[in-house]
Amino acid sequence: MSRILTSFAGGLKLEPHKDSTRHIPSRSVEPPNVLYLPLQQHIGSASVPCVAVGQRVVRGEVVADSPAYVGMRLHAPTAGVISSIGDFPVIHPSGLHGSCIEIRPDDVSQEALSVSNDSKKYELENLDLRTIFERIQGAGIVGLGGAGFPTHVKINEGSAQRVETLIINGVECEPYITCDDRLMQEQAEEIVAGAKLLSRILSAAHCIIAVEDDMQDAFEALNRVPLESIELLAIPAIYPAGSEKQLITVLTGMEVPDGLLPINIGVATVNVATAWAIYRAVVEDEPLTRRIVTVAGEISNPGNVNVLIGTPVQHVLDQCGQFDAGTHRVFSGGPMMGVEIHDTKSPITKTTNCLLVTARQEHPEAQSACIRCGECLPVCPVKLQPQQLYDAARVADVDAAQDLHLFDCIECGCCSYVCPSAIPLVHYFRYAKSSIEALDADRTSADYARGRYDRREQRLEVGNVTDGHQEIALADVSELEVGELQDHVRDAIARAAKRRSKS
Amino acid sequence: MLEAIFVLLVMIAVSAWMLLHHLEPERDSKRRIIHRVDEILPQTQCQQCGYNGCLPYASAIVERGAPIDRCPPGGLGVRRSLAELLGRGDGAQRRAADAQSLNQVVVIDEPVCIGCTKCIQACPVDAIVGAAKQMHTVLSAQCTGCELCIPPCPVDCIEVIDTKIGIDAWRWPRPMYHGHERRSVIGE
Numbered sequence: 001m002s003r004i005l006t007s008f009a010g011g012l013k014l015e016p017h018k019d020s021t022r023h024i025p026s027r028s029v030e031p032p033n034v035l036y037l038p039l040q041q042h043i044g045s046a047s048v049p050c051v052a053v054g055q056r057v058v059r060g061e062v063v064a065d066s067p068a069y070v071g072m073r074l075h076a077p078t079a080g081v082i083s084s085i086g087d088f089p090v091i092h093p094s095g096l097h098g099s100c101i102e103i104r105p106d107d108v109s110q111e112a113l114s115v116s117n118d119s120k121k122y123e124l125e126n127l128d129l130r131t132i133f134e135r136i137q138g139a140g141i142v143g144l145g146g147a148g149f150p151t152h153v154k155i156n157e158g159s160a161q162r163v164e165t166l167i168i169n170g171v172e173c174e175p176y177i178t179c180d181d182r183l184m185q186e187q188a189e190e191i192v193a194g195a196k197l198l199s200r201i202l203s204a205a206h207c208i209i210a211v212e213d214d215m216q217d218a219f220e221a222l223n224r225v226p227l228e229s230i231e232l233l234a235i236p237a238i239y240p241a242g243s244e245k246q247l248i249t250v251l252t253g254m255e256v257p258d259g260l261l262p263i264n265i266g267v268a269t270v271n272v273a274t275a276w277a278i279y280r281a282v283v284e285d286e287p288l289t290r291r292i293v294t295v296a297g298e299i300s301n302p303g304n305v306n307v308l309i310g311t312p313v314q315h316v317l318d319q320c321g322q323f324d325a326g327t328h329r330v331f332s333g334g335p336m337m338g339v340e341i342h343d344t345k346s347p348i349t350k351t352t353n354c355l356l357v358t359a360r361q362e363h364p365e366a367q368s369a370c371i372r373c374g375e376c377l378p379v380c381p382v383k384l385q386p387q388q389l390y391d392a393a394r395v396a397d398v399d400a401a402q403d404l405h406l407f408d409c410i411e412c413g414c415c416s417y418v419c420p421s422a423i424p425l426v427h428y429f430r431y432a433k434s435s436i437e438a439l440d441a442d443r444t445s446a447d448y449a450r451g452r453y454d455r456r457e458q459r460l461e462v463g464n465v466t467d468g469h470q471e472i473a474l475a476d477v478s479e480l481e482v483g484e485l486q487d488h489v490r491d492a493i494a495r496a497a498k499r500r501s502k503s
Numbered sequence: 504m505l506e507a508i509f510v511l512l513v514m515i516a517v518s519a520w521m522l523l524h525h526l527e528p529e530r531d532s533k534r535r536i537i538h539r540v541d542e543i544l545p546q547t548q549c550q551q552c553g554y555n556g557c558l559p560y561a562s563a564i565v566e567r568g569a570p571i572d573r574c575p576p577g578g579l580g581v582r583r584s585l586a587e588l589l590g591r592g593d594g595a596q597r598r599a600a601d602a603q604s605l606n607q608v609v610v611i612d613e614p615v616c617i618g619c620t621k622c623i624q625a626c627p628v629d630a631i632v633g634a635a636k637q638m639h640t641v642l643s644a645q646c647t648g649c650e651l652c653i654p655p656c657p658v659d660c661i662e663v664i665d666t667k668i669g670i671d672a673w674r675w676p677r678p679m680y681h682g683h684e685r686r687s688v689i690g691e
Contacts (some may be wrong), residue, residue: 009685040670090670092670092673093675094670094673096669096670096673098670099672159566161605269569309571367678370648390647394682424678427675427678428678430673431677431678433675433676434674437674438674442545445546445647446544446545446546447546448645449546449547449628449645449647450541450546450547450557452628452629452630452645453546453548453556453557453558453627453628454558455629456628456629457556458625484652485550486551488654489650489653489654491654492653492654492656492659492661493653493662493663495659496612496659496660496661496662499615499659500612500662
């Protein structure tokens with residue numbers, strides 16, 4: 001059966017810059033002498049540490065867990081001692097510090113603790129679905145393509161609905177990044193096994209492994225493995241074909257409707273690295289504590305490296321040659337959607353796929369006014385109107401921005417890339433999204449406070465009839481004049497500050 | 504004939520009901536406007552407006568024509584929305600008091616707290632828990648930062664902290680300047 005490929009709207013043909021890393025076998029990095037595990041390295045609620053400072057952990061031991069449905073478990077990448085739990089530099093656009101668990105490794109050669117209790121290595125056929133699911137959940141697997149959505153939640157949602165097509169995403173569309181390419185060349189068998197496991201647990205009717213048409217080596221490696229019913233397809237290399245919704249359009253011809261998820265139209269997508277991690281978790285009983293990261297750009301010894309989650313970025317860069325930190329900077333991710341790493345002590349997380357070293361521009365091209373040329377319109381893969389959205393975002397007109405479907409923007413960067421006026425359009429859209437989220441959060445908390453105020457008033461109305469005590473206590477504050485009340489507040493704050501400075 | 508009388512009676516009943524309903528539009532629409540004003544107010548319940556909370560202030564605005572510029576936590580945004588809703592242009596200007604931030608909560612210095620329950624009674628949104636002679640604590644997710652608990656505290660153990668710090672509260676700033684860096688990286 002041959003599949004007819006569709007093309008999605010917009011997109012760009014970019015220079016891939018992948019040849020400097022895609023043909024070099026991946027290598028391991030020496031374990032560092034300190035690891036930082038951020039508690040928030042996935043979509044969902046932050047993990048909660050379940051170890052104490054000073055405690056010794058063995059490799060693969062659970063160090064943080066999450067009680068929430070959309071949460072994730074964290075494991076110790078090596079044996080070591082928990083030396084601190086606190087705020088450390090992390091990869092984040094703000095450059096702010098985030099909560100991390102600091103581990104000082106003491107025995108890097110130790111065997112990993114298994115995910116499950118029985119620690120048996122199973123034959124694939126003998127595994128029941130319950131065990132597969134539990135091992136995926138237990139191993140702390142999240143989407144390794146970059147989004148970081150907990151995989152067990154995706155499976156849970158998927159198995160509740162009918163999955164027509166399961167897509168294993170090997171379309172690594174951003175320039176420079178080759179970690180998935182390399183993984184497919186080196187671990188094709190395990191990826192295919194992972195895909196079969198996923199297919200079984202989701203009871204998917206079809207399973208497709210998709211790669212870009214310029215990844216010949218990866219395609220051949222996968223083709224050598226007995227694929228059985230799995231389709232292997234090479235799709236045209238147009239950025240951003242690897243983005244979930246665009247890939248679904250290419251492969252199935254369907255478009256994910258506004259406000260719905262791929263699962264609502266019977267499609268589930270999983271990254272190849274995630275499929276590999278699933279294989280490792282289910283068959284080898286190994287938690288997710290390492291990943292392949294591409295080190296590319298202007299560094300003397302680029303390539304793909306196999307690193308422990310939590311390894312500081314600087315440690316990885318040190319083993320990939322030299323670059324001048326004064327004139328160059330490091331991005332996490334590719335050149336289109338990457339985030340600048342403000343502090344190279346920040347650790348590699350489960351979603352870090354690439355460290356890109358690029359030269360700082362001495363005279364960055366200055367932003368000029370929008371000339372309404374419309375160049376951004378045909379490149380937008382979600383058929384938005386970036387120039388109109390820019391007008392709305394610039395003046396923070398939240399209603400207009402939402403009417404133009406701001407939240408459908410996937411922040412791929414195509415519009416910013418082609419803009420002849422050098423307007424950082426995506427940055428404006430992120431700013432607008434941020435403002436709307438802040439407004440919504442304020443509104444929600446105001447509604448909540450109103451409810452609490454109303455209920456209290458009702459209660460006091462009833463209470464005042466029988467209980468004079470409350471009335472007197474309340475009068476302390478509410479009978480004061482407005483100015484007087486504010487004076488009291490000011491005085492009290494001053495007294496508190498004085499008391500604190502004394503103690 | 505009987506049918507015609509029946510239809511006529513129904514029509515009379517319906518118009519009578521509509522007439523009665525329209526006789527009290529004043530009170531009904533006022534209540535609706537108060538509700539809409541209250542929806543615009545930030546619900547900090549801080550009494551800086553001089554009324555006992557956001558809802559009392561909303562009624563004062565609608566029923567007694569109270570000025571719409573008495574809400575410092577709401578700032579310019581709230582005044583603009585109120586001016587638009589009520590057709591009063593007087594409040595839509597920037598004021599010095601707009602500096603007051605919405606992003607604060609109070610915390611109790613717990614070792615100092617003597618458990619007097621005065622702050623619990625002052626809190627307009629029931630955000631402080633504790634019992635007599637037991638330590639009290641603030642539910643920070645529920646605290647509106649109104650500061651009403653601060654003056655009753657006999658040992659001054661309540662402190663205001665800024666919540667607009669930290670990685671979770673961070674928002675993308677408005678872009679200031681940026682070169683066209685991405686294109687140069689890919690090198691075309």
